[in-house]
Amino acid sequence: MQDTRTKAFDAMQNADVLVIGGGMFGAAVGYGLARRGLRVTMLDEGDNAFRAARGNFGLVWYQGKGKGMQRYADWTLESIRLWPDFAAELDSETGVNVGYHKPGGLTIATSEKALNARKERIELLRRQAGNKGYDCEFIDRDQVQALFPEIELGPNVIGGSFSPHDGHANPLKLLRALHAGFAWHGGRYLPDQQAVRIERRGRDFVVTTPKDVFGAAKVVIAAGHGVTRLADMVDIRVPLRPERGQLLVTERTRQVLPVPMSGVRQNDEGTVMLGVSNEEVGFDDSTTLDQTQRIARLAIEKFPALRHLRLVRTWGALRILTPDGYPVYAESKTQPGAYALACHSAVTLSAVNANAISYWIAEGVEPEDFDTFRPERFDA
Amino acid sequence: MLKRIDEPARATVTVTIEGEQAAVPEGVSVSAALLMHGLTFTRTTAISQIPRAPYCLMGVCFECLVVVDGVPNVQGCMRIVHQGMNIQRQQGRRTLS
Numbered sequence: 129m130q131d132t133r134t135k136a137f138d139a140m141q142n143a144d145v146l147v148i149g150g151g152m153f154g155a156a157v158g159y160g161l162a163r164r165g166l167r168v169t170m171l172d173e174g175d176n177a178f179r180a181a182r183g184n185f186g187l188v189w190y191q192g193k194g195k196g197m198q199r200y201a202d203w204t205l206e207s208i209r210l211w212p213d214f215a216a217e218l219d220s221e222t223g224v225n226v227g228y229h230k231p232g233g234l235t236i237a238t239s240e241k242a243l244n245a246r247k248e249r250i251e252l253l254r255r256q257a258g259n260k261g262y263d264c265e266f267i268d269r270d271q272v273q274a275l276f277p278e279i280e281l282g283p284n285v286i287g288g289s290f291s292p293h294d295g296h297a298n299p300l301k302l303l304r305a306l307h308a309g310f311a312w313h314g315g316r317y318l319p320d321q322q323a324v325r326i327e328r329r330g331r332d333f334v335v336t337t338p339k340d341v342f343g344a345a346k347v348v349i350a351a352g353h354g355v356t357r358l359a360d361m362v363d364i365r366v367p368l369r370p371e372r373g374q375l376l377v378t379e380r381t382r383q384v385l386p387v388p389m390s391g392v393r394q395n396d397e398g399t400v401m402l403g404v405s406n407e408e409v410g411f412d413d414s415t416t417l418d419q420t421q422r423i424a425r426l427a428i429e430k431f432p433a434l435r436h437l438r439l440v441r442t443w444g445a446l447r448i449l450t451p452d453g454y455p456v457y458a459e460s461k462t463q464p465g466a467y468a469l470a471c472h473s474a475v476t477l478s479a480v481n482a483n484a485i486s487y488w489i490a491e492g493v494e495p496e497d498f499d500t501f502r503p504e505r506f507d508a
Numbered sequence: 509m510l511k512r513i514d515e516p517a518r519a520t521v522t523v524t525i526e527g528e529q530a531a532v533p534e535g536v537s538v539s540a541a542l543l544m545h546g547l548t549f550t551r552t553t554a555i556s557q558i559p560r561a562p563y564c565l566m567g568v569c570f571e572c573l574v575v576v577d578g579v580p581n582v583q584g585c586m587r588i589v590h591q592g593m594n595i596q597r598q599q600g601r602r603t604l605s
Contacts, residue, residue, distance in 0.1 A: 279604065379602065380554040380555075380602070381602050381604045382600075382603050384604050397555050398555070398601045433604050437604065
């Protein structure tokens with residue numbers, strides 16, 4: 129007991145910010161805050177946590193996003209513009225090369241119906257963007273084939289949409305780099321410390337875990353599916369639901385896919401990742417044979433030669449989805465200094481989360497037009 | 509260096525190892541045949557191209573990967589030699605053709 133109190137007291141004295149959650153979102157914000165010289169303690173769950181951050185596909189992606197919320201399309205692009213420097217800084221600070229490449233990205237269509245649906249969606253986004261423009265063009269089969277000189281397209285491929293803003297990175301290395309960078313800047317990472325309670329005590333927030341008590345002037349709740357429960361304690365309502373996505377990864381092969389696609393991409397070390405599924409199955413992150421087969425077939429339809437590759441692993445992960453699928457960024461109105469953060473595209477947004485969001489939390493300067501991301505939009 | 513501890517098998521099969529004909533005891537694994545033949549490494553790694561040789565010899569470590577009859581990334585320790593088998597080192601990442 130003596131021990132616990134001493135540790136809690138030290139933590140109260142030493143942390144400026146408590147970040148709850150060590151996934152892609154929490155680690156990016158924690159890294160950004162530590163980099164600004166703040167004393168940050170990051171509380172994470174244990175190995176049995178649902179970890180979307182270890183199930184990512186790894187796209188750093190723009191095209192197709194933001195229907196009905198232009199601010200999200202703009203925010204995505206802000207992050208993509210920061211990505212080259214962000215990746216370079218992580219590399220120089222941590223020695224971890226996250227494998228970011230931005231050769232543009234492609235969404236391949238294998239039917240007229242799919243191509244027309246894609247055209248409608250991109251047109252809608254273009255109209256919505258107005259004079260900001262929407263950088264995404266349609267290319268035909270021959271132009272798609274020209275992007276892949278080393279591998280033949282399947283007979284059903286008729287074209288696709290291409291955006292120069294799209295790229296990809298190795299998501300596991302990104303998570304590793306964020307944690308290494310956080311530690312390098314003096315951040316304190318504590319695993320197996322699941323936040324149970326958040327209370328306001330005077331000007332501070334006190335966070336209780338099964339083992340300890342921590343305190344700080346600010347608390348950032350970036351706990352994935354845990355956000356709903358924890359944010360409620362600081363008077364922010366964040367409805368979330370899990371959506372399962374399954375992914376497959378193959379053995380390493382020589383580079384054959386220089387351009388990443390929604391559903392098929394090759395890491396720079398040679399593995400090919402295949403996706404994707406959208407399943408409403410609650411908190412079940414297991415894999416199923418029917419989805420594994422479906423995903424493999426979809427990839428082989430685009431690139432028949434992929435059938436020769438062995439799969440080395442399949443996995444499932446649970447997307448963190450708000451009712452409209454767009455992120456939540458919100459400071460508590462009744463308990464300022466408490467922030468709730470939740471999003472699905474935490475790889476793409478990691479650059480802007482590490483920069484603008486850490487600036488917001490550290491300095492109190494809210495990004496422009498940020499009320500858009502408040503969860504009050506879900507109040508009917 | 510490597511010496512069989514049982515009686516040498518009477519029957520042999522002829523295989524091709526890195527383009528060279530070799531008579532190896534029938535019933536041995538591809539990895540054993542390569543080691544008997546005196547190869548000091550049997551593959552190079554996928555990323556850093558470091559030479560490697562069979563290690564666990566029981567299907568676990570994947571250090572013994574070779575190309576067998578044109579099929580890349582075959583675990584040599586899990587495959588028995590046959591007459592006319594063509595065995596090559598797995599050099600770096602596999603190809604896709």
